[in-house]
Amino acid sequence: xxGRTASEQPGSTQAGLKQDVFNYVIVGAGSAGxxxxxxxxxxxxxxxxxxxxxxxxxxxxxxxxxxxxxxFKTKWDWNYxxxxxxxxxxxxxxxxxxKALGGxxxxxxxIYIRGNRADYDGWRDGHGAQGWGYHEVLPYFxxxxxxxxxxxxxxxxxxxxxxEDRRYNHELSDAWMAAAVTSGLKPTDDFNGGExxxxxxxQVTCHKGRRWSTADAYLRPALDRPNLTVRTHAQATRVVLxxxxxxxxxxxxxxxESTAHASVEVILSGGAINSPQLLLLSGIGxxxxxxxxxxxxxxxxxxxxxxLHDHPAAGVLWHTRGTTDLSDFxxxxxxxxxxxxxxxxxxxxxxxxxxxxxxxxxxxxxxxQLHVAPVGFxxxxxxxxxxxxxxxxxxxxxxxxxxxxxxxxxxxxxxxEIDPRYYEDPADMAAMVTGFRRAVDIARExxxxxxxxxxxxxxxxxxxxxxEVADHxxxxxxxxxHPVGTCAMGTGESAVVDPQLRVLGVEGLRxxxxxxxxxxxxxxxxxxxxxxxxxxxxxxxxxxxIGGIPRPR
Numbered sequence: 381x382x383g384r385t386a387s388e389q390p391g392s393t394q395a396g397l398k399q400d401v402f403n404y405v406i407v408g409a410g411s412a413g414x415x416x417x418x419x420x421x422x423x424x425x426x427x428x429x430x431x432x433x434x435x436x437x438x439x440x441x442x443x444x445x446x447x448x449x450x451x452f453k454t455k456w457d458w459n460y461x462x463x464x465x466x467x468x469x470x471x472x473x474x475x476x477x478x479k480a481l482g483g484x485x486x487x488x489x490x491i492y493i494r495g496n497r498a499d500y501d502g503w504r505d506g507h508g509a510q511g512w513g514y515h516e517v518l519p520y521f522x523x524x525x526x527x528x529x530x531x532x533x534x535x536x537x538x539x540x541x542x543x544e545d546r547r548y549n550h551e552l553s554d555a556w557m558a559a560a561v562t563s564g565l566k567p568t569d570d571f572n573g574g575e576x577x578x579x580x581x582x583q584v585t586c587h588k589g590r591r592w593s594t595a596d597a598y599l600r601p602a603l604d605r606p607n608l609t610v611r612t613h614a615q616a617t618r619v620v621l622x623x624x625x626x627x628x629x630x631x632x633x634x635x636x637e638s639t640a641h642a643s644v645e646v647i648l649s650g651g652a653i654n655s656p657q658l659l660l661l662s663g664i665g666x667x668x669x670x671x672x673x674x675x676x677x678x679x680x681x682x683x684x685x686x687x688l689h690d691h692p693a694a695g696v697l698w699h700t701r702g703t704t705d706l707s708d709f710x711x712x713x714x715x716x717x718x719x720x721x722x723x724x725x726x727x728x729x730x731x732x733x734x735x736x737x738x739x740x741x742x743x744x745x746x747x748x749q750l751h752v753a754p755v756g757f758x759x760x761x762x763x764x765x766x767x768x769x770x771x772x773x774x775x776x777x778x779x780x781x782x783x784x785x786x787x788x789x790x791x792x793x794x795x796x797e798i799d800p801r802y803y804e805d806p807a808d809m810a811a812m813v814t815g816f817r818r819a820v821d822i823a824r825e826x827x828x829x830x831x832x833x834x835x836x837x838x839x840x841x842x843x844x845x846x847x848e849v850a851d852h853x854x855x856x857x858x859x860x861x862h863p864v865g866t867c868a869m870g871t872g873e874s875a876v877v878d879p880q881l882r883v884l885g886v887e888g889l890r891x892x893x894x895x896x897x898x899x900x901x902x903x904x905x906x907x908x909x910x911x912x913x914x915x916x917x918x919x920x921x922x923x924x925x926i927g928g929i930p931r932p933r
Contacts, residue, residue, distance in 0.1 A: 402429040402609070404920075405629050405642040406649055407616045407658065410483020411594050411906055412893040412913035413649035415524075418540075418598035419917035421608045426921075428608050429640050430599075431631055433615040433654075434479030437486045437595050444718060445584070445591055446706060446726045449761035451487050452476045460653060460798055467803035468854050474760055475690075475798065475859050477653060481612065482593035484651070485906055488861060490584040490591060490729045491751075492543045494521055494572045495901030495908050498745040507898040508871030510879045511925065512915075519926035520914040521572075521907065527583070530570055540597040541910060542587035547727040549581070552703060552754035552770055552831055557581065557733045559825035563818075565735055576902065577746050579735035585906065586729070589722030594910060617792040619646055619662040619889060621678050626889035632792075645888045645920065649913070652863040652895040653785065656685045657796045659867070659876075660787050664886060673790045679885040683874040684867065685785040689900055690800050691860035693751070693775040694812060694853045695758040696819050697765070697837040702830070705768040706730065706755035730755060731773065736902070739814035746902055747778035748815040751860075758837060760858055770832060772823070774815040775860050777902040780805035785866050802857060812857075813849045862905040867895040880919050881912075892916040 404420055406413050409432035417430045439456060441447040453459055453476070460475040478487035497514035504513040518534065525536035528544040560579035561567045568578035585592050602608055613633055620628035620639060628641040648655040659665055663678035665685060670677050709725035718726035730753045736746035756769025783801035788794050803809045820841050823832055835841045838852045867876040867883075876884060877896055883889040894909045901908045918925060 400429075400639065401641040401643060402427045403642070403644040404647060405429045405431065405640045406647045407431050407629055408433075408483065408648065408650035408654065408893065409481050409595070409599065409610065409612075410478070410649060410651060410893070411485040411909045412916075414482060414594035414597075414599040415910055415913035416647060416649060416892060416917055416920075417608055417610070418602040419914065420920065421602055421605045423921065424605075424607055426607060430608065430610045431614040431616055431629065431640070432481055432610070432612045434481070435612050437481040437593065442480070442482075442486050442593070443591050444726050445490060445586060445589070445729045448487055448489055448730075449757075451478070452760055452762060456480055456487065458653070460795060463797060463799040465800075465802050467801075467809070468857055473800070473802070473857070473859055475653075475863065476760065476861065477651065481599060482595035484861065485585065485593040486591070486595060488904070488906055489731055490586055491582045491731065491904040492572070492585050492907050493582070493903030494911070495903050496576050496745045499899065499901040503869070503898055507868070508875070508879070509869050509898060512869070512879060516925065517911055517915060520911045523926065524910050524914050529583075530573075534573060540601070541585060541594075542592040542597065543583050544586055544588075545581065546584055546586075546729060546732050547589040547723050548725055549732060550704075550706065550725070550728070550754035552700070552705070552828070553581075553732045553752060555828040555831060556752050556772075556822070559828040560735055560822050562825045563822045565737060571736065571903070576736050577738070579733070581733050582729070582731065584729050586727075589718070589727035615792070616650070616658055617661065619648075619658060619664070621662065621886070624679060624885060625887040642888065645890060647920070648867075648889070648891045649893045651893050652688065652866045653796065653798065655891050655893055655895045656785050656866040657787065659684050659883070659891075661790065661792050664883065669786060673787050675790050681876060681883070681885055683876040686782070686874055687865035687868045687898070688783040688785050688798070688800050688863060689779045689781060689865050690802075691749075691775050691777055691779060691862045691900060692802050692808065692812070692857045693773045693860040694816070694857045695837060696772045696774065696816060696823075696841070697756055697758060697835070698770045698823065698832040699834050699836050700768045700770050700831050701833040703768070705770070706753070707765070708768070730757065736777070737818065739811040743778075745778070747776060747811050748818070749775045749777045749903060750815070750819060751775065756836070758856060758858075765836070769836060772819040773860075774812060774819050776808050776811045776815070777900070778811070779900055780807040782865075800863070803854070809850055809853065812853050813846050816849050816853065860904075862894075862900060864894045864897040864900045864905060867891040868898040869896045870898050881916050890916070890920065
């Protein structure tokens with residue numbers, strides 16, 4: 381079995397290609413794939429090939445926390461767009477996804493949120509995902525984490541994933557947090573502790589002021605292992621099946637299509653877009669759709685590409701007075717400060733503080749999250765604002781609407797059709813309207829009120845009807861970069877993978893990434909995706925679950 385030789389670094393095209401047989405072939409070196417590659421190769425008898433469609437994560441903007449949005453619509457971005465959204469005035473939403481080692485952990489805002497215990501208990505009780513309840517996944521969050529401030533019993537301090545407090549706090553962020561508490565929200569110093577609801581500062585996946593992706597945390601420490609091979613610029617085109625068993629992966633590299641063979645399993649870790657796309661291209665999915673695309677049906681699996689959902693977000697922006705904003709600090713001097721010390725404004729992840737709350741008294745868990753930024757951030761940060769700004773991003777985190785993903789072509793280089801159907805369920809808009817009003821109410825409280833001059837977006841915030849608020853939401857909703865659900869785990873008719881993450885009806889094939897979430901977690905999804913991969917590594921190797929019972933291989 382072939383491992384990465386000393387001459388084959390990530391991106392090499394020479395070594396290891398003659399005998400292309402590995403125990404495991406992992407597609408996607410992102411938030412999940414890097415974790416799997418590292419954990420599986422801890423066993424020296426296991427050989428792993430990790431395929432990544434993008435390149436190495438060597439852009440300066442990747443490492444600088446405040447620069448994440450500058451990667452959008454560049455060579456680092458898959459640069460997806462949704463279909464026109466019926467409930468967003470027919471607009472298409474831009475969906476950035478990172479195309480490099482580390483995946484979206486190399487492009488995100490680095491906020492470390494695990495979600496709510498109701499999310500995981502809901503996976504178990506509502507979707508048949510046995511083994512994925514809160515108390516069963518908590519040990520994997522702890523195993524992954526190296527928290528700089530918080531410790532047991534619910535936090536880890538010696539895992540590979542650095543989690544720390546931000547190294548820079550703008551006065552607007554602290555003023556908003558004080559106002560949120562004055563308005564009635566509880567203060568919290570840990571959104572991942574016993575209670576999620578409240579207002580506070582976010583912790584981030586950074587190490588001493590520098591982004592800490594899964595490529596940093598997991599992959600780089602494993603690169604010298606002879607049983608790990610990493611190939612960048614290698615885009616998977618289909619899973620190779622022998623009957624209904626996965627035996628390898630076809631991939632394009634330097635214009636040449638090759639096959640990597642897997643003697644044990646193929647593992648898809650491409651995320652909520654690329655993993656279902658690859659299943660469909662391989663003849664695994666709804667039979668009628670596959671035939672429409674001229675693809676031979678290997679396994680009629682109706683749930684592939686279904687259940688697509690995402691956290692919708694809409695910003696409320698104000699002009700400010702008597703203060704600065706983060707855009708003032710985009711200067712050579714501040715860049716030099718970050719390069720020398722990893723401190724200062726560029727060490728900010730932009731959305732430094734925020735809150736969780738329930739939009740109704742009858743809800744058992746929060747369904748709205750606020751991301752607060754001392755800068756103007758709307759339309760994914762792609763627009764320059766006229767002057768100094770302050771932003772509160774209102775986000776629905778318990779999402780009712782469901783969409784789907786479909787192929788546009790059997791050509792693997794074509795982008796798929798992405799239709800999240802934002803606000804198709806009226807409950808999502810109702811929660812967004814309530815969240816908008818709460819954001820405006822907080823902005824009227826001291827001490828933040830004295831810094832807010834007048835509204836910018838929308839231009840008027842007083843005495844708006846629910847319909848007018850909804851109009852604003854439809855016009856300015858964007859993704860919060862958290863698509864999930866297209867290869868959902870469980871036991872129902874819509875399930876794609878079982879609770880061991882094995883693709884139903886196919887031997888030797890698993891999916892391990894955010895696509896397996898039957899419902900999106902309440903909050904930013906990077907930490908839950910890492911947890912899924914940590915737990916999956918034990919499932920794949922047949923190890924006992926932490927604090928649990930052995931799982932079948």
